[in-house]
Amino acid sequence: MEPARASNRPQPAARKAGDLYDARFRRLLGRDAWNGLPEAVQRRFSKRIEGARVAIYPGEITEARCSRIGRLFVQLARLIGGPLPLNFDSGVPAVVTVSEDHANGGQCWTRVYGRQIGFPQVIHSAKQFNGSTGLEEHIGCGIGMALRVEAVAGGLEFRSDHYFLQVRDHRIRMPRWLAPGETVVRHIECGDGRFTFSLQLTHRWLGELVYQQGQFRDG
Numbered sequence: 477m478e479p480a481r482a483s484n485r486p487q488p489a490a491r492k493a494g495d496l497y498d499a500r501f502r503r504l505l506g507r508d509a510w511n512g513l514p515e516a517v518q519r520r521f522s523k524r525i526e527g528a529r530v531a532i533y534p535g536e537i538t539e540a541r542c543s544r545i546g547r548l549f550v551q552l553a554r555l556i557g558g559p560l561p562l563n564f565d566s567g568v569p570a571v572v573t574v575s576e577d578h579a580n581g582g583q584c585w586t587r588v589y590g591r592q593i594g595f596p597q598v599i600h601s602a603k604q605f606n607g608s609t610g611l612e613e614h615i616g617c618g619i620g621m622a623l624r625v626e627a628v629a630g631g632l633e634f635r636s637d638h639y640f641l642q643v644r645d646h647r648i649r650m651p652r653w654l655a656p657g658e659t660v661v662r663h664i665e666c667g668d669g670r671f672t673f674s675l676q677l678t679h680r681w682l683g684e685l686v687y688q689q690g691q692f693r694d695g
């Protein structure tokens with residue numbers, strides 16, 4: 477056990493008896509950074525989701541935009557499973573669900589984005605606690621990105637380090653010039669069980685391609 481020490485930082489979130497604790501994100505951040513997070517963020521990212529359990533976070537898309545070149549990137553990304561939003565309506569419902577990826581020891585994330593017209597879009601990805609950065613996101617057709625996670629004011633930031641192609645046991649790191657850009661995802665606590673989730677894709681030469689932000693709440 478870690479020795480107790482006096483601190484003004486928020487303490488780890490209290491858990492109900494019988495809850496299972498997931499220490500994977502805590503290990504990635506380190507003790508000091510983890511203890512500095514809001515309690516609600518600690519609770520969400522230390523929730524062990526096993527068996528048929530699913531964490532559900534309903535919400536609403538509050539802001540979305542995409543450049544002209546970004547729209548081309550979005551359409552091309554459909555060839556590998558459509559990991560980017562296809563529609564940029566705001567004021568539409570959205571849901572994020574998280575379940576355990578039993579086969580790979582990670583988590584499956586499913587995002588459902590409503591539209592003003594037509595059926596909602598469903599985006600799937602899987603987070604695995606592997607690789608040089610300790611965290612990867614697999615988005616389909618063997619494509620993935622290594623993520624660096626760090627604590628920021630009010631929450632967490634996930635920033636792409638590099639992209640790769642996984643073919644069975646072989647991994648090919650994508651050269652920087654071929655990468656679609658830098659992906660930054662932020663989870664920021666708002667209080668009262670609410671948080672913002674934002675995704676930004678920025679190309680080093682073409683500027684911002686995609687931006688989406690939603691406000692969600694604990695289910």
